[in-house]
Amino acid sequence: MSDAAGARRPYVRSMRGWWRRDPFFARYMLREATSVAVLAYALVLTVGLVRLAQGEAAWNGWLAALRSPWAVLLHLLLFAAMVFHALSWFEIMPKTLPAIFIGGRRLSAATITRSGWAATVLASIALCALAWWWRS
Amino acid sequence: MKRSNAPVFWVLFGAGGMLAALFGPALVLISGIAAPLGLGLPPGALSYARVLALARHGWSKGLLFIVIALFAWHAMHRIFHSLHDLGIRTGTFAQLGCYGGALVITVVSAVSLLSLGF
Numbered sequence: 155m156s157d158a159a160g161a162r163r164p165y166v167r168s169m170r171g172w173w174r175r176d177p178f179f180a181r182y183m184l185r186e187a188t189s190v191a192v193l194a195y196a197l198v199l200t201v202g203l204v205r206l207a208q209g210e211a212a213w214n215g216w217l218a219a220l221r222s223p224w225a226v227l228l229h230l231l232l233f234a235a236m237v238f239h240a241l242s243w244f245e246i247m248p249k250t251l252p253a254i255f256i257g258g259r260r261l262s263a264a265t266i267t268r269s270g271w272a273a274t275v276l277a278s279i280a281l282c283a284l285a286w287w288w289r290s
Numbered sequence: 291m292k293r294s295n296a297p298v299f300w301v302l303f304g305a306g307g308m309l310a311a312l313f314g315p316a317l318v319l320i321s322g323i324a325a326p327l328g329l330g331l332p333p334g335a336l337s338y339a340r341v342l343a344l345a346r347h348g349w350s351k352g353l354l355f356i357v358i359a360l361f362a363w364h365a366m367h368r369i370f371h372s373l374h375d376l377g378i379r380t381g382t383f384a385q386l387g388c389y390g391g392a393l394v395i396t397v398v399s400a401v402s403l404l405s406l407g408f
Contacts, residue, residue, distance in 0.1 A: 206345060207405045217336055220326040221326045240312070281313060286330075
């Protein structure tokens, strides 16, 4: 043990790209990456509010920017990420919720996940119906 | 023992994540694709007068703020905890950067909404 710690250089396996080694890890990283999309959407909406507060011309500029092909492409990506977030959020929900017992039986993981997905479908239909009702 | 502030951030993360899981896909579809392109919705769906009315009304003003702020806190908390997975050392600096970013979005959206009046 007389050697300085730096004299011994044991092999340490690199952690670079660790998440590409296993599809399970890749799915985990993809799930975490959806947060970038959630952040991007929050930023898009915040910029929209700032432009709205600046007046009609500024708002129309923001609206024109939303119609550009790049903005549409971005929103298609954001939509895909949001869908994956919704799917994965309820997939991990059985692990994040405390155990729920109904009639002495534990609520199964599949039931929790499917209830969550059903809630997203219902909420999406409700929101689209609201937008349709509000359109005129 | 000093009380941890972590539970507050986890609650914001959970609330924002739930909101995004329930309403995120439809919100992006409506505000980012259907309304700007006039697909299924008339092109004037996001006209200045209509969105101004939406942002001035008490309920919708509050909902807009909750969506933006909780999305930001959810995302920043998750990004902060993912830095480690990407091999980036995290400390007070990274934490301040992440939560500071969420705070900036919260304040900017709140100020904009309040400046629009009621």
